[in-house]
Amino acid sequence: MRLGFIGTGVITAHIVRGLKASALADWPVIVSPRSAGVAAELALLPGVSVAQDNQSVIDGAEVVVLAVRPQIAAEVLAPLRFDPLCPVVSLMAGISLEDIARWTGARDLCRAIPLPSVEARTCVTPVYPPQPAAMQLFAALGQALGVEDLPGFDAYATGSAVMATWFGFAETVSGWMAENGIAEKDAETYVRGLFGNLGDTLRASSRPMEDLRHDHATKGGLNEQAFRVFGQEGGVDALRAGMNSVMSRVSGKA
Numbered sequence: 001m002r003l004g005f006i007g008t009g010v011i012t013a014h015i016v017r018g019l020k021a022s023a024l025a026d027w028p029v030i031v032s033p034r035s036a037g038v039a040a041e042l043a044l045l046p047g048v049s050v051a052q053d054n055q056s057v058i059d060g061a062e063v064v065v066l067a068v069r070p071q072i073a074a075e076v077l078a079p080l081r082f083d084p085l086c087p088v089v090s091l092m093a094g095i096s097l098e099d100i101a102r103w104t105g106a107r108d109l110c111r112a113i114p115l116p117s118v119e120a121r122t123c124v125t126p127v128y129p130p131q132p133a134a135m136q137l138f139a140a141l142g143q144a145l146g147v148e149d150l151p152g153f154d155a156y157a158t159g160s161a162v163m164a165t166w167f168g169f170a171e172t173v174s175g176w177m178a179e180n181g182i183a184e185k186d187a188e189t190y191v192r193g194l195f196g197n198l199g200d201t202l203r204a205s206s207r208p209m210e211d212l213r214h215d216h217a218t219k220g221g222l223n224e225q226a227f228r229v230f231g232q233e234g235g236v237d238a239l240r241a242g243m244n245s246v247m248s249r250v251s252g253k254a
């Protein structure tokens, strides 16, 4: 399957590198020429070429992936001529299928939320609706999750928006330790190990998350205390409020 990318930025680079190390490595890729540095670097991979312009990407592809920033989507896409039957996969956050259909005339459309971990082929990627080409692509880059309804897709988008909060959590823990007598570098080393190992545990386990929390909280111990006070002080509610606010935005209610 020949894949064409409109927008050769961060997420396209992760996908193409992941693809070329995957079971679909023989899929030819054609990328748009903007971000010449990234495009040239990707073109060093086997079967990757750089098109002359966006229209050439579309004309040369059997599946088109849209990966420009949402703010310029209309101005980039509207002048292009799409084959209405060519599958189109949009990665553009917050842009509806209806808008894309209006700008492109494409009829076989889906949205997906790949994250940088597609490059390591460990990403779980929601695809709405579960268009076969996109499901095949993202299955090769980890796991593809077919989503049948828009509220469900918006909830996945909201879940994907806690990444900075997770790093901010680690940063806060490390900063607190540094304020309490640990050398900054040592605090960071400790927290990288702590969070990294917990991430490994979470990925490897299929047990309920509540059980994992209990496993990491001795009755009457320090972890139990920290999570209890975190909840009492509004920590859990604050996280939920952040997610509610993102959900309102992605679902167009804010």
Ligand SMILES: NC(=O)c1ccc[n+]([C@@H]2O[C@H](COP(=O)([O-])OP(=O)(O)OC[C@H]3O[C@@H](n4cnc5c(N)ncnc54)[C@H](OP(=O)(O)O)[C@@H]3O)[C@@H](O)[C@H]2O)c1
Pocket (backbone or CB within 6 Å): 006, 007, 008, 009, 010, 011, 012, 032, 034, 035, 036, 054, 066, 067, 068, 069, 070, 072, 076, 091, 092, 093, 113, 114, 115, 116
């Ligand atoms: N980053 C992620 O983890 C991630 C995850 C899921 C979805 N997304 C979505 O993917 C899209 C791209 O995100 P990104 O992080 O990859 O952004 P990015 O790094 O800024 O990439 C956007 C690319 O679009 C190019 N571009 C600008 N104008 C163009 C035009 N007229 N024609 C063709 N290409 C043009 C830019 O080129 P110049 O640099 O030359 O302007 C840049 O290479 C966004 O809609 C975002 O919501 C991103």
